[in-house]
Amino acid sequence: MLYRTGPLILVFGTALLLIIAFFIPHKPFGDLEARFLNWYAIISGFTFLLGLDSLARHHLIKIVRREKGWFYSLLLVTSLFGTLFWGLYSWIRYASPFALNAPFMWLYKFMIIPLQATMFATLAFFIFSAAYRAFRVRNLAATLLLIAACMVMLGNVPIGSSIWAGISWLIHQIFPNTNLEILKRWELFAAAKDWLMAIPQAAAGRGIGIGLALGGIAMSLRIILGIERTYLSS
Amino acid sequence: MLIAILRHCFKKNLKVILTGQLALGLPLGEIALNQVSGEYNKVYGRDYVNIGYRPGSTALMVGIGREIRDFFKTDYRGVPLDSFEFMRRVHNYHDIALLVTLAHGAVADAWIQYAGARFNQKIIVGCTGVNAPNMYQYLSAQQITGLIGGLQGASEYETLVEKPGAATLGMPAQSTAHALLIILLIIGNIGFILSKKKI
């Protein structure tokens, strides 16, 4: 009984205390919030040991049993503990792993950053394939989406201004009465991008945001009142 | 983006406190601080301080509203905060004139929700181009004071501080990629329309 209701009471009590602490700055409530937050920060720091345990165990078993791909597991474990070693060494020797002349910083600059940048850069290729599927002119709505996307893309880069300058020149050649300078200053792509971002996009974003906030409150209330219990084991 | 902002701050003799929400993001801040402080003859501890990373995410954002020392007793090297003269007066958001967050969407959202909405902290967001659309709603509702969106925003900031850097250099590549994407989309759609007609 207590195994099930104990955590629910704890959740309800903690939530109630934190709500009260939000409105009461006086001790013990004002301090209480900071104390809870400190506890959370400490716990979240220690949870990385759990992760380390899971990762190391998973791959060490693979290496010991010589399972398929064990060599990659060996590489992973060596990298994991190698990074840990250099981090600790830099911490002891240079007071911080991120000291500019520390060996860990060398690892960071010449291995971690390039690896992350490479992975991020692959996004460019995926964007091309996804963009084609998203912007196929199947119907009017998809066509409008394509036009809006092109406007935003051109409005975001200097080439958009150059293209618009060319279009302005063309308009001026066809209609000589138009003022070329005024046309150029219009900056259609940049103006369209700003309008799309600030009006239709922001309006839709706010709509979704309000829904999310209300959904979040409803979800919190279900958790606080013990109606939502899926995060607990039975 | 960070380098341009640091140049702006140091040019105006503003004190800078650097912290990181991701442990692996912080060294980039240290590298930038080291580079820009040298350009403006700024001294660690007198003009800027790096208080490092602490786990806790949103808990930390709320906690700073009360007392920064509850989470950051020392800087990233373990030196007590109170040993830096200008840090002795810094306790919470009330003592921080401007919070600049260079972050992806959720972290920026959290700063706005916790530091901005709860403690009325003035905030400027610098984010990736993908996240910038989401920030426009905060900008128009004046929940943030400024927005630096993606590479374009960074290059504009570099132009503002009159020192073109990596972002400005990256703009031609970005222009080419955008133009290429548009051309490929047009070609792809022509192919799509033609294939539909065949059927």
Add this chain to the structure above:
Amino acid sequence: MPITWTIGILVSGLIAPPESLLLRDNPNDQGRAIFISWVCPQTESITGFRIFRACSLPGKFIALNRELIIGTEYLDSDTMLCDGVPYYYFIRVYSAYDSVDSPVSGPVVSSAQWFNTDRINVLVLAIIINGLFIFYLLRARHNTRMFIRKINGLDAIDEALGRATEMGKPVLFSFGLGYITDMVVIAALPILRRIASKTAQYAVRLIVPNSDPLVMTTAQETVKEAYTEAGRPDLYNQDNISFLTSDQFGYAAGVDGIILREKPGAIFWLGYFYAESLIMAETGHSIGAIQLAGTTETTQLPFFVAACDYTMIGEEIYAASCYLKPEPIMLGTIKGEDFIKFLLIILISSTVFLGTAGRLLANEAPFLNNLFMAIVNWFIPKS
């Protein structure tokens, strides 16, 4: 040198001391802070102010700021300051050549408050919103006939799992980079439970790579229970629910590797995702997996819509537990949410109308604009 001296004397003769030194306990805080403001009758040639404090008269005054401040307000929240102790202050104003002190003012005592009056607006809104939710919750207990609209993404779970079973391929579930404190991760847990229950029934392997150790532990518990409930605890393998890395692109690389090696038949992206969303979802698409996504990170929704077969938008993922287990009391919160949304639409529309009318009739009816500004200002957080 003599010329400088002459100028110095001239300027010093022009500096006026700060006046109207006002000291008060900083309101709505937890104590140990005193707010000081003053008036400076002269602004020209002034380089700044320094604040001095003593805890008795006559006593030793200490300077609070080494560097001069420019404004005429100062919050003394020095770590040495104590509640209940009387303090005395004076301000020294500096010009380039001289300084002048204000008269000593005090005593002032700092104290903590029992209620933060700046947060009255939050309290009122919290009472109204939570009151409405609780009202609908209580009403739901007596009303068994409640309707929830169709959510395609959740309906597609069985289809996706069926396809993976037919193809004899595993199922992959990812919470993305979410932490256990993220509401969306808690909202995704009932969906994981449902999926785990089905994979246990169909004897399909379920892989859950994690970026947060606490999420991993919760996922392991959830899956284990679902397998036990389905009567197949023997199929549960803890190694399938493992920790990869908390690093964003490291996680993306790890998940991509799993997708390419294991070739899952169905992939569920439910949680918190950032720039890695498209990298992972496009890899899933490239191997022909049926993909279902749901996130509260709105910037990633367009990528999921482009790459996945079904996407849950906005608060749909929060409604998942109510949808999968449509008990009246659960649905009551959804009904409450809808009613509050309806009230907000009315409030926003009427305020927009009022603001527009106020601007258009600024001369004829200025009270409209004043009323609009009063409403807007009421909602602005104070501290």
